[in-house]
Every structure is written in structure tokens, then in C-alpha cells.
Amino acid sequence: MSRRNTPSRIKSNRNYTVIDVSETLGVHPKTVRNWIRVGLPVVDSKRPLLINGADLKVHFKQKRSAIRFNVAKHEMSCFRCQGAMKPNIESVQFIEQPAGMALMKGVCNECGCRMNKYVSWRDVHEIWLELKGKLPIAQKHIILRDQNLSNYPFSGVSSDEK
Known part of the structure; x- marks a missing residue:
């Protein structure tokens, strides 16, 4: 399982070498060199390569925003379809989490991939209505006045039930 590199470990006002960045973030130095090849700016081309901490933070934020999908409240990110998709209404579940959050689970309508x-x-109520889900209707209580119940051990009905 991959680990997300957090920009909070990097100090903005410091310059780092490739080895410093790899030790700070816990990645291999070749990974840092790949980031430089992809577009991470360096201070100059002389060795040792120096990377500005502020540039490294900006690079991480750009990488993070590139993989995020802009989804509405009632949509979920499907990684197989590569976009924001509505879940199948029969598969949607809301699981209560601490701090006023809920885990919304569902299955993609297009490919059948699980989404969270x-x-x-x-x-939750607004999302459920947006998905055109029918709210469960509470069943009316069965009023059995003046009737003998099959599981009731006594033959008569007490006076307080009338």
C-alpha cells in the first residue's frame, strides 16, 4: 500500500538536496529524481541538485489536485471510470462515523466498481433525496382493540386497553 507524501514535513524556507528530501519523506532517492524529471523545479542544474522547500510543497499540492475528482454531494469518485459517477441506489449505504461524519458506500452504475x-x-437526507431514493415510511401501529391476541395468555382484554 502506498503512502501519501505530506507537504507538512517540508519546511518552506529551506533548500533540500535529493538525499535530504528522500530521508525527510521516507522515499528512495530515485523517486525524488523522477519527480525532478517530471517537473519538480530545482534551484540550478549544478550538483548537488538543490530543491526549494516552497517549490516542493507546491509540487505536492499540484500532484494531489491532479488526481482528485470534483464531485457533487450525491456523486462518488469511480477510479475505474475515471470520473464522478452516481452510485446505484440499491447499493447505497450510510455508516455513521465519529465527529458527525458518515461513510457513504455504493456501487458504480456504469462499471459495478465499489466506491466510498x-x-x-x-x-445524508439531502443526498438520499438527490439520488431519488424513497424514504422508508414507518408502518402504522396495528391497533387490536377488543380482539384477543394469539400470543396473549389471557382470554379477555383488560379494561385499560379499551
Whole structure:
């Protein structure tokens, strides 16, 4: 399982060498050189390569925003379809989490891939209605006045039930 490199470990006002970045983030130096090849700016081309901490933070934020999908409240990110998709209404589940959050689980309508998303617990009702889900209707209580119940051991009905 891959680990997300957090920019909070990097100091903005410091310059890092490739080895310093690899030790700070816990990645291999070749990974840092690959980031430089892809577009991480360096201070100059002289050895040792120096990387500005602020540039490294910006690079991580750009990488993170490139893989995120802009989804509406009622949509979820499907990684197989590579976009925001509505889940199948029969598969949607809301699991309560601490701090007023809910885990929304569902299956993609297009490819059948499982999807997860954390939502605010107060938005669950709005999301459910947006997905055109039918709210469960409470069944009316069965009123059995003046009738003998089959599992009731006494033959008569007490006076307080009338």
C-alpha cells in the first residue's frame, strides 16, 4: 500500500538536496529524481541538485489536485471510470462515523466498481433525496382493540386497553 507524501514535513524556507528530501519523506532517492524529471523545479542544474522547500510543497499540492475528482454531494469518485459517477441506489449505504461524519458506500452504475466517500451526517437526507431514493415510511401501529391476541395468555382484554 502506498503512502501519501505530506507537504507538512517540508519546511518552506529551506533548500533540500535529493538525499535530504528522500530521508525527510521516507522515499528512495530515485523517486525524488523522477519527480525532478517530471517537473519538480530545482534551484540550478549544478550538483548537488538543490530543491526549494516552497517549490516542493507546491509540487505536492499540484500532484494531489491532479488526481482528485470534483464531485457533487450525491456523486462518488469511480477510479475505474475515471470520473464522478452516481452510485446505484440499491447499493447505497450510510455508516455513521465519529465527529458527525458518515461513510457513504455504493456501487458504480456504469462499471459495478465499489466506491466510498465520507460525507457530513447532516447532508445524508439531502443526498438520499438527490439520488431519488424513497424514504422508508414507518408502518402504522396495528391497533387490536377488543380482539384477543394469539400470543396473549389471557382470554379477555383488560379494561385499560379499551
